[in-house]
Amino acid sequence: MTIMELERNIERYGVDFARWPSALAEQALDLIRVSEDAQDIYSRETAFDEAFLGGRGDAADLAARIADTLLDPLAAPPVPTVAGRRPPR
Amino acid sequence: MRRALKVDQHAFDPPWNLSGLPDESLYEMFRAGSSMALKALIDRHTGMLRRMARNIVGDEHEADDVVQDVFVAIWKRKDAWTPSEAKFSTWIYRVGINKAIDHRRRRKASPEAPDVVARAIDARQDIGQDQGAQLAGLQDQQLSARLRLAVARLPEAQKTALQLFYFEDQDVDQIATTMDASEQAVRSLLKRGRQALREQMRKEKKISPHDHHGTRTEY
Numbered sequence: 575m576t577i578m579e580l581e582r583n584i585e586r587y588g589v590d591f592a593r594w595p596s597a598l599a600e601q602a603l604d605l606i607r608v609s610e611d612a613q614d615i616y617s618r619e620t621a622f623d624e625a626f627l628g629g630r631g632d633a634a635d636l637a638a639r640i641a642d643t644l645l646d647p648l649a650a651p652p653v654p655t656v657a658g659r660r661p662p663r
Numbered sequence: 664m665r666r667a668l669k670v671d672q673h674a675f676d677p678p679w680n681l682s683g684l685p686d687e688s689l690y691e692m693f694r695a696g697s698s699m700a701l702k703a704l705i706d707r708h709t710g711m712l713r714r715m716a717r718n719i720v721g722d723e724h725e726a727d728d729v730v731q732d733v734f735v736a737i738w739k740r741k742d743a744w745t746p747s748e749a750k751f752s753t754w755i756y757r758v759g760i761n762k763a764i765d766h767r768r769r770r771k772a773s774p775e776a777p778d779v780v781a782r783a784i785d786a787r788q789d790i791g792q793d794q795g796a797q798l799a800g801l802q803d804q805q806l807s808a809r810l811r812l813a814v815a816r817l818p819e820a821q822k823t824a825l826q827l828f829y830f831e832d833q834d835v836d837q838i839a840t841t842m843d844a845s846e847q848a849v850r851s852l853l854k855r856g857r858q859a860l861r862e863q864m865r866k867e868k869k870i871s872p873h874d875h876h877g878t879r880t881e882y
Contacts, residue, residue: 585835585850585853585854586834586835586846586850587834587835588828588834589715589718590717590718591718591719591721592718592721593832593834603719603764603767606760606764607761607764610749610757613756613757613760613761614753614756614757616715616760617711617715617753617756617757617760620711620714620715620718620756621711622857622860622861623714623829624710624711624714626814626825626829626860632723633709633710633713633714634706634709634710636709636713636727636730636731637705637706637709637710640705640709640730640731640734641701641702641705641706643731644698644701644705644734644735644738645698645701645702
């Protein structure tokens with residue numbers, strides 16, 4: 575996929591990849607992964623969505639949790655979320 | 664001759680009133696050891712990062728994980744960004760996008776039961792919003808309200824297309840059917856509608872220079 579095709583597909587499907595045909599989504603993500611221009615286009619279009627649809631209280635909640643997790647000297651270190659999933663209860 | 668006493672305009676600001684500072688200043692303060700500066704950056708960029716992550720990984724809880732990973736990475740490595748690179752906002756969104764894509768690809772490679780993630784989230788302490796986060800949320804809501812008013816003032820066809828796309832989750836094909844228009848016409852309406860809204864946002868100067876919503880001049 576080229577940059578121009580990415581822009582056209584974003585115009586068509588939006589920035590939510592759940593709304594894209596899956597094969598096209600993967601092509602777009604391949605491009606975005608390797609191209610800073612594509613990343614910037616994607617973040618610009620997402621910024622518009624974010625402004626248009628409005629911030630949500632749950633983002634503020636998440637921000638507060640992250641800040642408290644990182645900045646509380648008594649808190650446990652952040653649990654890795656990539657390599658080691660939290661064990662199920 | 665008496666010299667005027669120069670006083671930093673922020674000299675007597677409460678120590679937590681950092682919301683007016685640009686990202687670059689906040690990052691430098693964070694590097695120098697200011698936890699409040701990091702908190703201000705988290706408050707400012709979490710919404711956008713979360714939206715991007717959710718759009719890529721397709722799951723709200725995993726999007727939250729991605730956003731946390733971004734800020735943990737920043738917290739751990741204070742020299743991760745330098746001013747000679749792109750703008751801080753550009754850089755952090757690039758980081759967020761890449762982490763979200765990596766997360767999506769790893770999940771596809773080794774899918775896990777959704778309830779594992781849900782239980783992990785449930786295990787977190789429920790921490791209430793602080794004043795800064797509430798203010799950020801309120802400002803976002805106000806911006807959204809202004810944008811909705813701006814949409815209402817658009818030409819009818821553009822307004823309909825944008826509303827169907829953003830509020831009804833219709834894709835271009837569906838909108839074309841709904842509006843009895845061609846796909847090309849619908850794409851054109853969406854594009855012109857977005858351009859009109861961006862122009863409106865710029866004219867009203869409702870977006871601060873530090874707000875990520877207005878980082879690109881082609882807006």
